[in-house]
Amino acid sequence: MKKYNLLAFILLASLFIGCEDKEKDKTGWFLLSTTDNKAQFTSDETATLSITNTKNKTVDSIVFFSNDQKIGAVKGVSPFKYVLAEEKLGYLNLKATIYFEKETAESTHRIELVSNIEPKLLKYTLVNTYPHDIKAYTQGLEFHRDTLYEGTGNGAGNSTGIKGVSSLRKTNYKTGEVYKIVSYPETIFGEGITILNNKVYQLSWQNLVGFIYDADTFKEIKRFDYAKRIEGWGLCNDGQKLYQSDGTEKIYTLNAETQQIEGHINVYSGANKIKAVNELEWIDGKIYGNIYQKDAIAIINPKNGAVESVIYLGDLKKLVTQHPDIDVLNGIAYNPKTKTLFVTGKNWDKLFEIRVEE
Missing domain, CATH: 2.120.10.30 (TolB, C-terminal domain)
Known part of the structure; x- marks a missing residue:
């Protein structure tokens, strides 16, 4: 009888941990996007980086990165204006680190920066x-x-x-x-x-x-x-x-x-x-x-x-x-x-x- 009780306890514990891990999976809670969901920008443009807060969490701040270099931060879920004039051409891997309710989450996006010059x-x-x-x-x-x-x-x-x-x-x-x-x-x-x-x-x-x-x-x-x-x-x-x-x-x-x-x-x-x-x-x-x-x-x-x-x-x-x-x-x-x-x-x-x- 004790063995059955122990087995039931293990199964219940595993189920509880599984539910807790699923609850902590923040995939999709925050979505990083750019102006009109554009994939390509030129050097004379400014990309507006925005976060969609799908779970309506209380966000304290967001820090933005481009190719792993910090480019700025905002309070709450305010949009961030990313001036592209000084960036090198090519793909820019964007990342937002979101700080909310004593937790953090990340969201990524990629854009391509191309030349605005006609040779x-x-x-x-x-x-x-x-x-x-x-x-x-x-x-x-x-x-x-x-x-x-x-x-x-x-x-x-x-x-x-x-x-x-x-x-x-x-x-x-x-x-x-x-x-x-x-x-x-x-x-x-x-x-x-x-x-x-x-x-x-x-x-x-x-x-x-x-x-x-x-x-x-x-x-x-x-x-x-x-x-x-x-x-x-x-x-x-x-x-x-x-x-x-x-x-x-x-x-x-x-x-x-x-x-x-x-x-x-x-x-x-x-x-x-x-x-x-x-x-x-x-x-x-x-x-x-x-x-x-x-x-x-x-x-x-x-x-x-x-x-x-x-x-x-x-x-x-x-x-x-x-x-x-x-x-x-x-x-x-x-x-x-x-x-x-x-x-x-x-x-x-x-x-x-x-x-x-x-």
């Missing part, structure tokens, strides 16, 4: 044409003290039948002469380069490793592992930080000393993500980026990721010697002395100097 199409003038190594599968291009540095990938071969190998080069851009070169084994696929504090940083594609060299001697200073399992594509710097593309719409910000990721932007043209951002160059506070397979350069605001202008360079490819292994436009180098751009492509036999105009 301008810029014109260019062809200033000069120089020779370029047809075997160079160009991945990175940059001037340093009047000398052109180039990073190349393995490539797929060329019309001579000679497969290229990845390299880092110091060249005479006027003649195409290679002053100094570091070649990689076939297992390393070289990618973008940038030069900061007289050090050359070079990425690899899928090897998850980067290289740092002395810009004068090409002596290897360090190898570094990527902080995330991403591909290495383009690289540039603003004089302090590094910016790395990975073949998506993302451009990562890296600490130059530790090579650790400190943030990222998402590249948008209007409401569209621009993927396959490739070789990068920092010019007058903007990021110039080749868009893979598009024969165009996007000029990107590094603060929020908005494409502000575009340079279409498809006509230059017609001026290059046509051969079976010619590939896409890639390579942007800015010469601050002449204020001109130097551009080329993968397995192109020419390097072009252009002047960009409004």
